[in-house]
Amino acid sequence: MAVAGRPRSDESHKAILQAAYDLLAEGGLAGFTFERVAARAGVSRSTIYRWWPNKGALAMESTLGSLTAELRISPDLSPIENIHLRLRRVAEAMKGPTGRIIAGMLAEGQQDPDTITSFTEGYLEPARGTMRALLRQAIDEGYLPADFDVETAMDVSFGSLYHQLMLRRSLEADWVERLTHFMFGRALLR
Amino acid sequence: MAVAGRPRSDESHKAILQAAYDLLAEGGLAGFTFERVAARAGVSRSTIYRWWPNKGALAMESTLGSLTAELRISPDLSPIENIHLRLRRVAEAMKGPTGRIIAGMLAEGQQDPDTITSFTEGYLEPARGTMRALLRQAIDEGYLPADFDVETAMDVSFGSLYHQLMLRRSLEADWVERLTHFMFGRALLR
Amino acid sequence: MAVAGRPRSDESHKAILQAAYDLLAEGGLAGFTFERVAARAGVSRSTIYRWWPNKGALAMESTLGSLTAELRISPDLSPIENIHLRLRRVAEAMKGPTGRIIAGMLAEGQQDPDTITSFTEGYLEPARGTMRALLRQAIDEGYLPADFDVETAMDVSFGSLYHQLMLRRSLEADWVERLTHFMFGRALLR
Amino acid sequence: MAVAGRPRSDESHKAILQAAYDLLAEGGLAGFTFERVAARAGVSRSTIYRWWPNKGALAMESTLGSLTAELRISPDLSPIENIHLRLRRVAEAMKGPTGRIIAGMLAEGQQDPDTITSFTEGYLEPARGTMRALLRQAIDEGYLPADFDVETAMDVSFGSLYHQLMLRRSLEADWVERLTHFMFGRALLR
DNA sequence: ATTTAAGCGAGACGGTACGTCTTGTCTTGAG
DNA sequence: CTCAAGACAAGACGTACCGTCTCGCTTAAAT
Numbered sequence A, B, C, D: 001m002a003v004a005g006r007p008r009s010d011e012s013h014k015a016i017l018q019a020a021y022d023l024l025a026e027g028g029l030a031g032f033t034f035e036r037v038a039a040r041a042g043v044s045r046s047t048i049y050r051w052w053p054n055k056g057a058l059a060m061e062s063t064l065g066s067l068t069a070e071l072r073i074s075p076d077l078s079p080i081e082n083i084h085l086r087l088r089r090v091a092e093a094m095k096g097p098t099g100r101i102i103a104g105m106l107a108e109g110q111q112d113p114d115t116i117t118s119f120t121e122g123y124l125e126p127a128r129g130t131m132r133a134l135l136r137q138a139i140d141e142g143y144l145p146a147d148f149d150v151e152t153a154m155d156v157s158f159g160s161l162y163h164q165l166m167l168r169r170s171l172e173a174d175w176v177e178r179l180t181h182f183m184f185g186r187a188l189l190r
Numbered sequence E: 001a002t003t004t005a006a007g008c009g010a011g012a013c014g015g016t017a018c019g020t021c022t023t024g025t026c027t028t029g030a031g
Numbered sequence F: 001c002t003c004a005a006g007a008c009a010a011g012a013c014g015t016a017c018c019g020t021c022t023c024g025c026t027t028a029a030a031t
Helices: A010-027 A034-041 A045-051 A055-068 A079-094 A097-109 A113-140 A150-166 A173-184 B010-027 B034-041 B045-051 B055-068 B079-094 B097-109 B113-140 B150-166 B173-184 C010-027 C034-041 C045-051 C055-068 C079-094 C097-108 C113-140 C150-166 C173-184 D010-027 D034-041 D045-051 D055-068 D079-094 D097-109 D113-140 D150-166 D173-184
Strands: none
Touching: A010 A034, A010 A045, A010 A055, A010 A097, A034 A045, A034 A055, A055 A097, A055 A113, A079 A097, A079 A113, A079 A150, A079 A173, A097 A113, A097 A150, A097 B097, A113 A150, A150 A173, A150 B150, A150 B173, A173 B150, B010 B034, B010 B045, B010 B055, B010 B097, B034 B045, B034 B055, B055 B097, B055 B113, B079 B097, B079 B113, B079 B150, B079 B173, B097 B113, B097 B150, B113 B150, B150 B173, C010 C034, C010 C045, C010 C055, C010 C097, C034 C045, C034 C055, C055 C097, C055 C113, C079 C097, C079 C113, C079 C150, C079 C173, C097 C113, C097 C150, C097 D097, C113 C150, C150 C173, C150 D150, C150 D173, C173 D150, D010 D034, D010 D045, D010 D055, D010 D097, D034 D045, D034 D055, D055 D097, D055 D113, D079 D097, D079 D113, D079 D150, D079 D173, D097 D113, D097 D150, D113 D150, D150 D173
16 A cells, blocks of 8 residues: 655665665775765765665665675585585675675674674575575585584684685685685595 | 984873773774864874874774783693683673774774784784794694694684674674684593 | 755854954954854854855955945035045044954955955945045036046045055044045135 | 074074065965975974064065165156156066065054054155155155145055055056156146 | 645755864974 | 974864755655
8 A cells, every 4th residue: 555655766766776886896985975875876865864874774785685696506516515615706706896895884883783783684694594504414414523513613604704804815715715624624625 | 312303292192092092992983083082182183193194093002002911821721722711811802892992993994904904913913923823832732633724723713703793793702612612623622 | 936955044144244243343354263253153164164265255245234334425515525524434434343354354365366356346346436426526516627537536545545444554534634635635625 | 792502593594584585475475384484494493483473573574675675766856756756666566576575464464463563664664754755855846835745645655555556456657657646746747 | 636745856054073284382402 | 592303282274974954846645
């Protein structure tokens, strides 16, 4: 049952998200301003304020879509190999604009807890869900021992990866490989 | 041999660092302003600009002293236990104001790479140095296999710990214990 | 047909002009600061910057109104007497706050030519217009010779008067009287 | 009888005056700063503060020498012609850097009365002295009537000339000629 | 057909902080 | 006693954003 009043402009909505994404990709958190987003989107500032309470929320929404795309599983690989592949892809993505955006959101979140919540719910938990399933499968199929600590494994893998990102340290393929070896042992990766 | 010119006021210097530390401890990065630091320290703003190029540098210097205090080794414990103890202490410290400050600096560093450099050189590398020594000792004394990947172990331990911090997730003792178990295996912790 | 956007606050506008006038009247150019004007007007600094490009412009606008008031002609006096009266009144006004303001604007104009332009167009030219009319009338009515140099007479009268002002020299009635005698000859002043 | 202590550096003294003069000539009052004078003179700021109480005094002293140079009388001309010549030369000088400096000092004097005093005593009164002598000579020799108001004539000539300068109006030769005509009548100038 | 209820642009407003600049004072060490 | 060097408190500068606000216009559902 539609409410009275002029409906929300889908055009503006999209333009804002796109402008926000572009700005974040270009300069990270610095230079990410409501004013600039509005200017680039060709939209009035108040329209942004009407729909997003703060920069974190806007940054989140403008980014989430593009983040979840790469979460795909190859059924012809072993669970451990699948995990390795996923980590490698995520690391790869983090080297580009997506990485700047995520780092920016984690940074923004230090001032505004809501951003952390959105980030966790919107991106991290889904990612952990897939990873969790893979780890459980690995246990079920005997690749990992029954008492393998799944949750900690995820804290470790995501944690070290994103920390690496924030410190602007290496996210190259061999770093990911060493990480996987460290977590699972060399034997499990053909 | 002192240089010409009025010498730097040690009093102001200390007052600035103290005020900066207090502000960071109180409100984290938000509300950490040169203006407020100056006001609280009873110092003119230009004096701060004269000595610190940006907020990150000031935040760093105001915190480093209190950070390095806790880097002490108990010689009567095994290397693994020492590592565990260190991680627990660091995690404990991160729950208080120090944690907010470090999270703030990592956040600030996303806009200003110099802050990351200062953080790495001033705090992280020294911490890694101690940790590295302990891990090598553990290998030498047979607690860990000869091919144990020391560097990755540090990426993992510090990484997951600080990521946990930034996500405002648990830093409780049992989390640290699970982390240590995950990295070294339960057997090694008495 | 009003333009879109929040309309300019007439209240703030007036408060700014009033505060500017008061500050100028009190202390002349020294102490005339956007910051103080803002504080006294109870207005944010940016509001002033939005409407006036520099101090001179604000000083001008805050003063022009009160300046043009005194330009009135008494029809029952001879043109020469009218001129004399006008000069005496202007000189009188220059002894008060208005004088400090005008001196301040002429001073300010040495750094910023726009201030001079505003002053000339907003105040001086109108004043010269009236004076010019009186001089022409005096010629027409035979008080002054046909080849009397009207423009130079105005350069001389205004010039010596405002120079006197800037040098903080006498602006008393007898000085004005001597000036008039010098320009027109004693005979013409009853 | 020399006083104890290091003698005043004549080199610094001259460098300061020269730097001050240059800065004034280049940019007028704007950009005339103790800091810049010190920098350009290769002198410490405190040295300037030790010898000059404020900008006006420094501006004055740096300029006075070059101002009085042009006050010379040609004995083979009539007094009126000499006056005319003098005014023309002063007007000519005012079109260059000297003019900017004098205008700057008159402006500066609106904030600091001492500058006005220095200006009057150091430059204006001497100039008026010469002019006064010429006018008296003109009266004595019958070029001007015995009751010619000498002081007012000087107020008028200098006043209109310097006002013209401050308004950035014409200081061309024909303007000076019209001024002389206005004051003395056409007959007296061949 | 008219009212009502948003959405939206434009843009003013009070604030806060930025980083820079200048002022006038002070403190040191060297001449 | 002078001078260079330079630190210091104070405070204004002009700019950039913030979050809020007031308008007038537009768009659609409800009356």
